[in-house]
Amino acid sequence: MRYLKLRYEDRDRLFEALRKYGEIYGPVKISKKTYDFRKVSRFDDMDLNYVRTISPPKKFVYPPHEVMFEIDREKGKVSIPEEDMGPIVLFGLHHCDIEGLKRLDSVFMGYPADFYYSRRRKHLFIVGYDCKPDEFCACNVTHTSFSTDGFDIFLHPLPDGWLVRVLSERGQALADEIGMEDASTDDFKAFERYQEERRQGFKWDMDAYVLRGVLEMHRHSDVWEELSEECLACGNCNTTCPTCRCYEVRDIPSIDGVHAIQERVWDSCQFEHHALVAGGHNFRPTVADRMKNRYNCKISPAYGTNLSYCVGCGRCTAFCPAGINFWENLQKLSEVSKHAK
Amino acid sequence: MGKIQRKIITVEHLARVEGRGMIEVYREGTNVKAVLRLVEGPRFFEYITRGKPYDVAVDMYSRICAICSASHKLTSVMATERAFGIEVGTLTKLLRKLLVYASFIESHSLHVFLLALPDFLGYPDAISMADKYGTEVTKGLMMKKVANYIQAMVGGREIHQENAIVGGFGKIPSREEMNQAYRQLEEIRDTAKIAIELLASLDMPKYLDGEYNHVALKQTDEFDAFGDVVASTSGVEFPVEKYREYLVEKPVSHSFTKFAYLDGKEFMVGALSRLAVNGETLWGESLKIYKELIDSGKLRFNNAFYNNLAQAIELLYFIDASLEVLRKLLDMPLDNDRVEVKPKAGVGVCITEAPRGIVSYTVEYNDKGEVVFADLVAPTAYNFNTMHRDVQRMAEGILADNPDIDDDEFIRYLEMVPRAYDPCISCSVHLIREA
Amino acid sequence: MEKRELRVGFYPTTSCYGCQLNVLNIEDKLIDIFTEVKIVCFHMATSASKIEESVDVAFIEGAVVTEDDEELVKKVREKAKYVVAMGTCACHGGVQSANIGAGFSLDEAIKTVYGENFQFDMKVMPPRPLDKVIDVDFYLPGCPIEKEEFLYFLATFIWSTWPEQKDFPVCQECRQKGNPCVVIEEGKPCLGPFTTAGCGARCPSLGLPCMGCRGPIKEIQRVDAMAKMMEKNGVDPLEALKRMKVFGGHSDEIIEKFKSLVRGE
């Protein structure tokens, strides 16, 4: 990996170089307290000192609605729609979001690779951006606080510009095109100071691997009734989570009796139908069951890896209308299990 | 005439009207008694909105009627703003005009093309009309679609416009949306003229010729749906606040709707009445056509059947008026001028013109902004008395002309009378007790 | 699967006719609707409506208030293979049931609106949703219904199956659109987490709180959780319940909670 220096005044040259690759999406303030990835036409349109966006970058590679098949009953054809996405640049992803995409990759790109996800994923040019944690951040807990892969270039703010970690080949070509010189030792010192400030900022000191044991201990305890008392089962935690990827398949026929589509839509394990099977049996009937399942699923390792699904971005807490704090509950569970009988 | 024994038929469900209406006819040779019953279930809006906060109450009032939900929402919103002493910005006023005009175009195109024309062209409904009048039906549907697009653009949705709230609007439509609305309005403008020609070419049954007292909001500079003074062709005028003294209602046992009286006599509201009171304030091509139709006698104010033609003229006018409002909106800044709402105790009265005539609202709030008392009168309630009289006059007129008409033909003619008024029976059945 | 002509009927009881009007508002598909299926009864659109004939699918709009309503819905139930409760009035009692179980008295209502000693010649009852009078097969919520959802329902019947009902809240659609959350942002009393999805979170997308016009989700009516959420945002529980009851008039959980609050628990 190369460590280069981008001066503050050269930021537009970086932006124009990236634009040649494809549409650029960056963090933009869309209301008093909320940010989201939106198309941007200038570097300064972006609010890069954001903490989290409301919808995660998964929406670009795993959209809420994806038509899987277009059906023509007369011709007996079940065909796949054309690709509707070209190369795009995701600018300003924090460590947690980059790690989030890696978890989704482990699910959708594992054998057999998901056709729809992979044809979108290859289009992403990812520009990482460093960040300072707030009260809901916990990437230190989930060991996702510093990404070393999964991006093309990564910007770390310095007083007079950015320290740029250049990883992928595309990134190297881009760096040469802009002509950035190597990072100086002062830059590295400033970078170290920034990292130190980040470390001070973390509010939660738990460990995801320990939490796995803690949750294991609470498999049958009735603490979940109490924790889920204020839960509305509205699914906001799943929709805003960068690694939630459950989907439901829905068939939408048309009144002409010939055409129909089969689409996949985001699903949430907080809804009643999520564990419902034919004949009416429900494996997770109550809201407490579903909360327990989400906590277990998030802290457990992604299939075939040791990476916890949760990347510590804090969206499920920041955007919970009922104000339920994921980390507080985990803290409470840890204390209970410490002196559990 | 005494009690006539032989009851020949009851129309259980009046077709192609909004709400549940029935006609019962008692006939003995040429002696006839026709009773129009409006039996849509009552929903007691004045009673159930008591104690509700103002923002919930106005959303409930919008549910009184679907076709004119924009008028009910805006009239209750403006009454609430008068009760709280709130003054809204010019952008909000213009958007409200655009929303009401769009609801007129939608309601009139629905009535003219889908509900009334089948009567005069001898079809059960508009879809079966498509074989001979295919272009008219599709053009009528397109006009309705454009009007619905504007209602959704300004009001958030086509029925029960959530975006129009006390104090202004939630979200302001974008310039692109308004440009698209402008283009689409221009495309459908000629459909209005087709409707006028079509309706002007039909001769209306003469049985309803008679004396009507037309009531509408008085307009001074240009034809509009808003105003502060109610005027009538009988010369009586009164400010909006006093409507409950002048327009008196008495319940009748055979319907959930009551009879309304002005100076002890029945009166009419609606498109025909608006033209009767304010026809001169039209402008542009609709004024020219209006004058031609008056001089040629094709449009007369002494027969309720001309209400359909009046609606067609209003279609043309409100398309031009909407284009005018859009021009003003497009060259002014579009940042939301929504006003902060601080509820306080007070009474607000407001009357606006709904597609079917004036709709009156009185709402009283306590200091927490909860409804204490409400009085809502819909246009069809004002018209019910006159409609009932006209069904009887139509029955007598037909039997006088050809006494041995068979029952089905007889009933088909009688059904045309309420349809001419474009009644909204769901609105009319929730009236307040006498003042 | 041969395509047999589907027989469909629309029957109104006490309502604002908004759901039927919204069917007529599907302008560019209206002619297809009338040709793809056999409309047996649709008084608002055609006088060639035969109310006594049997149908495959009966869309019944409105709540049951008058004795005529009750008689009509029972007759339709006998003659229809599937009955769809169309609109929140039919599904949950609608706006007219806002005070049911919370201080609604029919006599006082009649007295307020029609005066002291007044008698109709037709019996009137407090409004009830359809499933309190007859068996309902499917629920098409909304005030008014959503055009796309109506077309989906009709299409599934044409394809000889039946529609999947939504059991998830408006929040799902609101988050998918990337709207800022009205509750978190401004503490407004948004009923999104509690209301059946399907409208694409129209009101929150306009920056307004959802008022619950598609009725509460049948399964999870987290009435206490909703009341607590709104209490945290400065809306006292009694008023929170009033807001939930506007379109959730006949939900037992809300009525019970309302009664317990009024008794001062």
Next chain:
Amino acid sequence: MPNNNPLQPKKAVIKKVFKVTPTEKMFVISFVDPKDQEEFERNYTRPARFVQVNLPGIGEVPISLCSPPTQKGFFALTIRRVGRVTTVIHNLNEGDYVWIRGPYGNGFPIDEWKGRDLLFLSAGLGMAPLRSVFLYALDNRWDYGNITLINSARTKRDLLYYEELEAIARTYKGDGVKVIQTVTREEVEGVCKGRCHLYIPQANVDPKNSVVIMCGPPRMYQSIFDEVIARGFDPDYIYATFERRMRCGIGKCGHCNVGSSDSMLYVCKDGPVFSYRQVQRYPELME
């Protein structure tokens, strides 16, 4: 048609429809394109895997295969009319098309049971996947010892493949194959009474050298586990199939994940057949 989409269903035609019980029908199906049929048979080696039956425009349901891998040229599905999609399937008849993808799931590891006796315990619709295993065992009769099958249901009408199993019992009479069919909700002659547990002693299998294969409603599994272990059956050779909501069949859609935070598995990819030891390792399977 790009063939690198694992979710792409392939067109198949219904060859024959049998009415098995008032609520279940057996559909004999084969792919329209012989290459698809060939590929299917290449993958379908272990019995009782499942396929996703896809009716475009209507929906998709996971159904276990009830025909053994040894039967070539077609495959059979026993489908109960219980929901939106199965109702439409029940209206289909010979010559109609359905779209199939699969086979998915692991199926029973029957190739590891050579030389052992087999005890089949089934309840209700559970007989469908077990039919696939039972017929496979009979097609390789020499590989296995004595075989006993206990089929149970609520009433005689609900007993899946009643005549077929009686016929098999008669033809394999002297060959150590025993079939016991019992009902729980009625007294009727020619059929035993009571749950399948009661007839385990009558099975002509040696518990020390047997494999227990079971399938039925989840609530019956725990009592059967206890019963067979108490009777000395080898806990390392007890297998059951499990049910979860499935929308993909290849471990992507997230509905069928089971387990707790130390490790999660997919019932569709790692199952639906699990051994008793795995059930001990993942107790959530039983919840």
